[in-house]
Amino acid sequence: MSKILVTGACGQLGSELTAELRNIHGSEYVVATDITDPNPQIGEGPYEHLDVMNRDQIEKVIEQHEIRVVYHLAALLSANAEKKIGLAWKLNMDGLLNVLSIARDKSLEKIFWPSSIAVFGPDAQKNYTPQNSPCNPTTVYGISKLAGEQWCAYFHRSFGVDVRSLRYPGLIGYKSLPGGGTTDYAVEIYHKAVKGEPFECFLDKASILPMMYMSDAVKATIDLMNASEKNISIRTSYNIAAISFSPEEISDAIRKNIPGFEITYTPDHRQKIADSWPNSIDDSTARSDWNWKPEHDLHSMTEDILKHLPGFWGVETP
Ligand code: SER
Secondary structure, three states: OOEEEEEOOOOHHHHHHHHHHHHHHOHHHEEEEEOOOOOHHHOOOOEEEOOOOOHHHHHHHHHHOOEEEEEEOOOOOHHHHHHOHHHHHHHHHHHHHHHHHHHHHOOOOEEEEEEEHHHOOOOOOOOOEOOOOOOOOOOHHHHHHHHHHHHHHHHHHHHOOOEEEEEEOEEEOOOOOOOOOOOOHHHHHHHHHHOOOOEEEOOOOOOOEEEEEHHHHHHHHHHHHHOOHHHOOOOOOEEOOOEEEOHHHHHHHHHHHOOOOOEEEOOOOHHHHHHHOOOOEOOHHHHHHHOOOOOOOHHHHHHHHHHHOOOOOOOOOO
16 A cells, blocks of 8 residues: 655645545555644544645655655645735745655655646636636636646656646535635635624625535545546646536525525625636546546535534524
8 A cells, every 4th residue: 555645734625635535545544744733624644744845854754654645735725825926836836846856756656736727817718618728827826726737747748757637626615614715705605604694705796616515526636546547638637627606606505504694795806816717617528537527516515514514503493
């Protein structure tokens, strides 16, 4: 069994992916790392403080734990990246280049790296954006993800590094909170709803974005990593899709379970970012290459989240 390293393990995706990898492979085979202290969601198992901008630190942890596979998730998300452009570039790029070059030098088995729908800009086809739509992002985050995709393809082509990647849409889960993203509203909204509080949305009510329930995102990641190498035709990053909705549509779905839920709209600087991204994504290549298929739609996701969040007072209970 190859030992796995996860960077950014305490982030929104990292927390749930680390827990699932530990379920599948056994805790001792999954070394979680982040710049913070561990959170309870990732479960028991080896943990190291790790700054991915420090190549020596990564190399040391990889050697110490005899790591063969890396899920490199540490990054700054879109809204935060606009505020800290230098740090965003350094963290998102240096971190990836450090991991890719170590993978080359140590002949690691496999690397996973997340890209995003943010690689697309206003000139991409808005609906069912194809895999090879023009990629002219207008955000620092998008620029870093696009450059990262090209680095992944380069390390695969030039050095045979088996690096695999997905262009995640907005990820929605109830176990861990996102930070500094444009799609974060679709997580926060549930936390307000279960407390019986109104939600002030930072995007316009009609702003449709591609989204995905966290369990589908974790499944997509693991399925891609398990796919046979010969089935991987995309070495930049795969489009994947599940659901597309607007703030108004998610609030309607919540209201089916919590009729009194109230939402207001006060678009801020994140609206411009949302406007530059697609409404929906064509993921047919992922479907045909490695049988990708999401399980959740807006309504099943909403019911599942509300059922699990503490404090959900349901329709019957006042
Ligand atoms: N969820 C991310 C963000 O909003 C997009 O990849 O930044």
